[in-house]
Amino acid sequence: MRIRKMVLPVAGLGTRVLPATKVIPKEMLPLVDKPTLQYIVEAAIDAGIEEIIFVTSRSKRSIEDHFDAFPEMEQALERKGKLKELEQLRRIHEMATYVTVRQVEPRGLGHAILCAKEAVGNEPFAVNLGDNLVDASTPIWPRMMELHEQYGSSVLALFACEPEQISAYGIVDAEAVGGDTVKVKGLVEKPSPQAAPSNLAVDGFYIMTPDIFEILEKTPPSRRGEIEITDALATQARAGRCYGLRFAGIRYDTGTPLGLLTSSIALALQREEIAPDLYAYMRQVLGK
Ligand code: G1P
Numbered sequence: 001m002r003i004r005k006m007v008l009p010v011a012g013l014g015t016r017v018l019p020a021t022k023v024i025p026k027e028m029l030p031l032v033d034k035p036t037l038q039y040i041v042e043a044a045i046d047a048g049i050e051e052i053i054f055v056t057s058r059s060k061r062s063i064e065d066h067f068d069a070f071p072e073m074e075q076a077l078e079r080k081g082k083l084k085e086l087e088q089l090r091r092i093h094e095m096a097t098y099v100t101v102r103q104v105e106p107r108g109l110g111h112a113i114l115c116a117k118e119a120v121g122n123e124p125f126a127v128n129l130g131d132n133l134v135d136a137s138t139p140i141w142p143r144m145m146e147l148h149e150q151y152g153s154s155v156l157a158l159f160a161c162e163p164e165q166i167s168a169y170g171i172v173d174a175e176a177v178g179g180d181t182v183k184v185k186g187l188v189e190k191p192s193p194q195a196a197p198s199n200l201a202v203d204g205f206y207i208m209t210p211d212i213f214e215i216l217e218k219t220p221p222s223r224r225g226e227i228e229i230t231d232a233l234a235t236q237a238r239a240g241r242c243y244g245l246r247f248a249g250i251r252y253d254t255g256t257p258l259g260l261l262t263s264s265i266a267l268a269l270q271r272e273e274i275a276p277d278l279y280a281y282m283r284q285v286l287g288k
Contacts, residue, residue, distance in 0.1 A: 003145050003207060005119075006049045006126040008040065009112035011057035011103040016256055025060045026255070027130050031264045032271065035066060036254050039267075040128050041096065047141030049126060051097045053119045055112045057104075064100050069093045108226025113208075114216040122210050124148060127229075129204030131255035133263065138249025140205055147181060148207045153241040154233060156184060157205035159251065165201065166193045170230040172237075173197035174244055184242040189222065189230035200244070202230070203251065212236065 014026030021029070027037040041052055054063055070089065077086040103115045113127060126141065134140050140157055147155045161169060170189050174182035186197060206229075215232040222228045236242045252266060253259035268274045 001124055002048070003124055003126050003148065004049065005051045005053060005123065006044045006128060007053045007055060007113055007116045007120065008037070008128055008130060009055045009103075009109060010037065010060055010063055010130060011055055011106065011112055013059075013106075014255075017260065023059075025063055027060075028062055028066065029254070029260060031133075031252075031254065031260070032268050032274070036133070036263075037063065037130060038066070038092065039133055040130055041067070043133075043141065044126065044128065045095045047145065049096065049141075051099060053099045053101065053116045053125075055101055055103050055115050057102065057106070064098070067093060067096075067098045108221070108228055110216050110219060110227035110229040110232055113229055114213060114227070117213040120210065120213075124207060124209050127204075127206040127208060131253065132204045133252040133254060134203075134205075134247070135250035135252070135266075138247060140245070140247055140249060143180070143247070144205065144207050144245050147243055147245055151243050152209070153243055154209050154212065154236050155207040156233070156242065156244045157203040158182065158200045158244040158246050159203055159248075160199050160246075161201040163193045163199065166191065166196045166199060169201035170233075171196045171198060172200050172202065172244060174200055177243070180246050180248075182244040182246060183240070184233075184237040184244050186237055187230045187234040187242075189228050200246070203247075206233075208233075209236070209241065 010025065010027050014021035017026055028035045031039065044052065056063055074086055074089060077089065099119050101115050101119055103112045144155045144157060158172060167190050170187050171191055172184045173186035174184050177183050188197065212232055215235045216227060219227055219232050222231060233242055252263035254263050268278050
């Protein structure tokens with residue numbers, strides 16, 4: 001079944017990039033001149049997603065505002081003849097239908113996704129966590145959608161991580177199916193490197209079948225007191241209903257100060273109106 005909806009859990013506090021995130025949601029921090037979240041939404045729209053479901057919390061109102069119309073600004077741009085900017089601004093609210101649901105208590109990622117149950121309904125859907133972007137030249141969503149069509153199951157984006165990163169991710173136990181595809185047999189959230197079943201980590205890109213909601217409703221909190229999406233996906237995996245895409249694209253981690261900076265530089269270097277001056281600046285500071 002075609003994937004039309006994407007859930008974006010954006011209720012988290014973003015403590016890794018304080019003080020920037022004290023009043024600005026981490027998803028609204030810009031990479032060059034665009035909020036991180038807008039890159040994510042644009043990649044979703046390019047892949048055919050029509051409806052974006054934000055799972056927010058009380059400090060995240062600016063996310064809704066960013067994806068809403070801003071008539072005063074649009075009129076001002078029109079008056080000034082700034083038609084390119086006007087077009088850019090209009091596209092943000094015209095490119096998708098946006099729905100917002102609230103997660104009233106921080107009870108974990110699985111719980112955040114469960115908050116979108118009514119908005120999603122009985123159809124498969126995509127989820128993007130927003131801390132990681134993949135380079136636009138990596139067609140991650142179309143390939144994940146193909147795998148979902150082929151197997152009719154949930155699909156996870158996986159990458160081989162360094163041993164010291166293992167305890168920061170969900171790690172899968174998987175068997176090769178061929179090419180870039182694996183069948184996921186099990187998942188563990190943030191294991192120690194010694195206890196990890198592999199070094200294949202779950203990135204923040206998922207396609208889930210709607211039975212995940214029923215599973216989440218029955219999933220008890222983990223040792224860290226959260227309803228983990230990893231535990232619910234492990235239930236699907238044990239039933240043979242979870243596959244993985246091993247993707248080999250450029251990943252931008254926007255969840256840390258260094259990651260934000262390097263992602264911004266990487267994206268700026270792809271912009272022809274910015275790249276030459278940025279190169280010149282870097283050569284100057286590096287003394288080369
Ligand atoms: C979450 C998931 C984890 C996944 C990671 C990807 O962890 O729980 O399974 O590997 O995102 O970024 P978090 O980063 O929220 O701790």
